[in-house]
Amino acid sequence: xxxxxxxxxxxxxxxxxxxxxxxxxxxxxxxxxxxxxxxxxxxxxxxxxxxxxxxxxxxxxxxxxxxxxxxxxxxxxxxxxxxxxxxxxxxxxxxxxxxxxxxxxxxxxxxxxxxxxxxxxxxxxxxxxxxxxxxxxxxxxxxxxxxxxxxxxxxxxxxxxxxxxxxxxxxxxxxxxxxxxxxxxxxxxxxxxxxxxxxxxxxxxxxxxxxxxxxxxxxxxxxxxxxxxxxxxxxxxxxxxxxxxxxxxxxxxxxxxxxxxxxxxxxxxxxxxxxxxxxxxxxxxxxxxxxxxxxxxxxxxxxxxxxxxxxxxxxxxxxxxxxxxxx
Amino acid sequence: xxxxxxxxxxxxxxxxxxxxxxxxxxxxxxxxxxxxxxxxxxxxxxxxxxxxxxxxxxxxxxxxxxxxxxxxxxxxxxxxxxxxxxxxxxxxxxxxxxxxxxxxxxxxxxxxxxxxxxxxxxxxxxxxxxxxxxxxxxxxxxxxxxxxxxxxxxxxxxxxxxxxxxxxxxxxxxxxxxxxxxxxxxxxxxxxxxxxxxxxxxxxxxxxxxxxxxxxxxxxxxxxxxxxxxxxxxxxxxxxxxxxxxxxxxxxxxxxxxxxxxxxxxxxxxxxxxxxxxxxxxxxxxxxxxxxxxxxxxxxxxxxxxxxxxxxxxxxxxxxxxxxxxx
DNA sequence: CTGAAAGCGCTTACAG
DNA sequence: CTGAAAGCGCTTACAG
Numbered sequence: 001x002x003x004x005x006x007x008x009x010x011x012x013x014x015x016x017x018x019x020x021x022x023x024x025x026x027x028x029x030x031x032x033x034x035x036x037x038x039x040x041x042x043x044x045x046x047x048x049x050x051x052x053x054x055x056x057x058x059x060x061x062x063x064x065x066x067x068x069x070x071x072x073x074x075x076x077x078x079x080x081x082x083x084x085x086x087x088x089x090x091x092x093x094x095x096x097x098x099x100x101x102x103x104x105x106x107x108x109x110x111x112x113x114x115x116x117x118x119x120x121x122x123x124x125x126x127x128x129x130x131x132x133x134x135x136x137x138x139x140x141x142x143x144x145x146x147x148x149x150x151x152x153x154x155x156x157x158x159x160x161x162x163x164x165x166x167x168x169x170x171x172x173x174x175x176x177x178x179x180x181x182x183x184x185x186x187x188x189x190x191x192x193x194x195x196x197x198x199x200x201x202x203x204x205x206x207x208x209x210x211x212x213x214x215x216x217x218x219x220x221x222x223x224x225x226x227x228x229x230x231x232x233x234x235x236x237x238x239x240x241x242x243x244x245x246x247x248x249x250x251x252x253x254x255x256x257x258x259x260x261x262x263x264x265x266x267x268x269x270x271x272x273x274x275x276x277x278x279x280x281x282x283x284x285x286x287x288x289x290x291x292x293x294x295x296x297x298x299x300x301x302x303x304x305x306x307x308x309x310x311x312x313x314x315x316x317x318x319x320x321x322x323x324x325x326x327x
Numbered sequence: 328x329x330x331x332x333x334x335x336x337x338x339x340x341x342x343x344x345x346x347x348x349x350x351x352x353x354x355x356x357x358x359x360x361x362x363x364x365x366x367x368x369x370x371x372x373x374x375x376x377x378x379x380x381x382x383x384x385x386x387x388x389x390x391x392x393x394x395x396x397x398x399x400x401x402x403x404x405x406x407x408x409x410x411x412x413x414x415x416x417x418x419x420x421x422x423x424x425x426x427x428x429x430x431x432x433x434x435x436x437x438x439x440x441x442x443x444x445x446x447x448x449x450x451x452x453x454x455x456x457x458x459x460x461x462x463x464x465x466x467x468x469x470x471x472x473x474x475x476x477x478x479x480x481x482x483x484x485x486x487x488x489x490x491x492x493x494x495x496x497x498x499x500x501x502x503x504x505x506x507x508x509x510x511x512x513x514x515x516x517x518x519x520x521x522x523x524x525x526x527x528x529x530x531x532x533x534x535x536x537x538x539x540x541x542x543x544x545x546x547x548x549x550x551x552x553x554x555x556x557x558x559x560x561x562x563x564x565x566x567x568x569x570x571x572x573x574x575x576x577x578x579x580x581x582x583x584x585x586x587x588x589x590x591x592x593x594x595x596x597x598x599x600x601x602x603x604x605x606x607x608x609x610x611x612x613x614x615x616x617x618x619x620x621x622x623x624x625x626x627x628x629x630x631x632x633x634x635x636x637x638x639x640x641x642x643x644x645x646x647x648x649x650x651x652x653x654x
Numbered sequence: 655c656t657g658a659a660a661g662c663g664c665t666t667a668c669a670g
Numbered sequence: 671c672t673g674a675a676a677g678c679g680c681t682t683a684c685a686g
């Protein structure tokens with residue numbers, strides 16, 4: 001490709017200095033005489049010079065960018081996680097790109113042109129089995145932090161989903177109701193794997209209390225399906241307590257209950273998971289995760305790894321919390 | 328940085344071939360004898376060689392990656408847009424990264440290390456005034472497509488938001504109700520600028536019909552605020568028709584109306600904008616945008632520009648559509 | 655403080 | 671089909 005553009009040489013020649021000096025100027029090196037710097041900056045502007053990032057990265061060895069791999073972009077959750085992450089990255093002049101992995105095609109792209117993974121200084125992987133899915137394409141030296149999934153290969157930052165399930169179970173088992181679970185069915189290896197843990201914790205809790213779940217519904221991350229599932233449950237039982245493993249499902253359930261005139265905390269109980277704005281507005285009882293904090297911690301760990309701190313992979317496990325509200 | 332890793336030279340030496348041959352193998356060139364290819368592939372695996380992407384990009388001049396800049400990550404909308412985009416990109420072996428621009432810090436990062444924008448082959452910018460905000464950092468030759476904003480500098484793909492507003496106005500003005508608007512207040516230059524257009528179209532439509540809006544509420548993209556605004560409106564008027572410029576606001580409005588026992592299409596009317604799953608579940612009347620299609624068209628145009636087609640910036644304007652439902 | 659030069663790790667005509 | 675070599679555009683010791 002012959003995209004003849006302005007290079008550092010052109011600037012150097014026009015400014016009457018060496019390329020090294022131009023390089024020092026664009027990198028804010030203090031070892032440049034003010035006069036020289038000024039002259040260089042001026043000709044950079046005149047020539048509208050923009051440094052070639054690939055060349056820069058090839059010789060410097062870093063990009064100051066990290067990649068975040070999310071299974072999907074569901075919005076609020078990821079935005080919160082990212083803002084926590086950014087808070088740390090910004091301190092050191094890094095920023096982050098997002099690579100959503102919501103389709104098989106996108107996954108294949110990572111496999112096939114695995115070099116694109118290498119394109120940045122580090123990797124945050126959210127809610128994916130990074131060991132099975134990605135580690136074989138990730139170069140040995142690449143700093144990686146796994147979020148929401150306990151990796152055997154890398155550092156992890158997660159919420160204790162099992163314990164969250166227990167909290168939900170402890171709450172709902174109090175009531176003399178038919179117990180139901182609505183959870184996400186992992187249909188593809190690319191989907192998040194936190195839900196099963198939540199279910200497991202829930203089951204453990206109610207078993208301890210001598211209770212049994214009446215039915216577990218496994219559906220896709222889809223409001224319509226959740227709505228229809230609610231319909232089925234409320235048709236089966238007019239006296240139920242439902243555990244939805246994400247707030248995303250709680251909303252349609254509550255909605256359907258309203259449609260048929262059921263009153264929460266009387267006709268039925270509902271405990272959800274995530275504590276997104278949604279559950280706050282609708283006054284849904286839910287399990288809260290410290291999302292922003294997860295992001296920050298992950299960022300801090302990643303930065304340390306980039307700087308060369310080396311240690312065995314560890315997992316930081318944060319505790320979820322029951323937020324009692326009106327369901 | 329001395330991250331001594333395996334290079335193409337190491338592979339060449341061990342395999343007993345030239346570096347050119349190794350390069351041909353990793354790039355799937357057909358001009359390699361099967362025997363040779365096999366040998367090279369084997370030693371690549373033995374050495375666990377991974378090509379350095381920066382070097383690759385420096386000499387080839389492309390990354391096969393395009394960057395998508397979103398103002399925030401609100402989820403469904405962007406996921407749909409991205410999937411439309413990917414459909415086109417994949418055909419040519421490209422993929423896309425997302426750079427969410429939800430904070431001033433993130434914007435500054437683009438300004439200051441503008442070379443990171445150059446890091447990919449093309450740019451999709453969503454719902455931002457790309458002319459004012461970004462064009463000065465974007466190199467002349469970078470292919471750019473603006474989505475949801477009509478750019479003067481680049482090609483654009485958008486929905487006619489003004490016309491959408493008219494559709495909403497034509498609908499709500501039919502009823503003998505107090506007219507209200509709830510819209511998003513752009514507080515920062517980084518926020519989407521589609522909402523004002525929607526409002527303008529709405530105002531134009533009702534004016535034509537000799538109607539006036541009672542009050543316009545400008546709020547943040549926040550459910551709680553929308554909920555409280557609904558409260559204010561329903562306190563002021565028990566007989567109103569509300570235009571929410573995004574489905575995101577329609578849900579809390581409907582929710583509050585329910586709480587106080589108001590019946591849609593009788594006690595009040597509501598017309599929204601976007602046609603997300605939300606409005607489908609809640610049976611909200613809304614203005615539909617062809618989101619996936621916007622993504623595809625943007626992808627196609629961008630690809631053509633990358634391939635060198637050059638023409639004056641044009642705008643592709645898609646028509647929105649009124650979806651009549653239960654509000 | 656500054657310039658000349660080596661080197662980063664690839665790709666790609668070129669010559670065979 | 672293949673190797674030697676130039677070149678992509680930077681950064682960074684090195685020597686002054």
